Amino acid sequence: MKKIKGFGGRSYGPSKGEAKGIDLGSIQKVQEEMAKKLEQLEESFSQMEIVSTAGGGAIKVKATCDYRIASIEFDDDLLQDKEMLSDLIVAAVNEVLQEIKKRRDEEMLKLTQGAISL
Template identity: 40%
Template sequence: MNELIRQAQMMQKKMLRTQEEIGKKEVETSVGGGMVTVKATCSGEILSVVIDPAVLEDVEMLQDMVLAAVNEALKKGKDMMQGEMAQITGGMKIPGLF
């Protein structure tokens, strides 16, 4: 029983360390053929938004592209985080982990 508890504690420490490390990794995505590019961390922090000046004339389209790029960057980061954590947990779904 003690061995099982020790293993669970080691897995927990490894998961926390991995979450921290992955959270610092950056992902980048662009939409509209590169007209809007968003860079974010895997923990969900938006680092930069780059907009091609050619798209500034159509504000509605620009808003849609920024929204799409931000959502895609956040999805990429979340997917990367989940993939890394699945490697640690062996695919087990642990509620509240991520």
């Protein structure tokens, strides 16, 4: 490669004695390992359950970390007030979605922090 002279007399580009390149093989290996770990993590999200409640426990929503609602339970007393039932279901589902995002972010952070230390 050719050196380029910059303003102020600085030279840019490779110089003799510098490493002639980055070991692309090791970078590719790390990238493949990271992709495999990421795939395993995505698969594990379907097994991680999050439970959220609303209305002092009158509504209970259970979901997995792959954003699937597993069940919604509610007190029979709420059947008398459809509007309240609807509001509490929405609140509990929104809460469980926030918890899922938080758990996914935590798990991704663990994975990426492990990759940085490689």
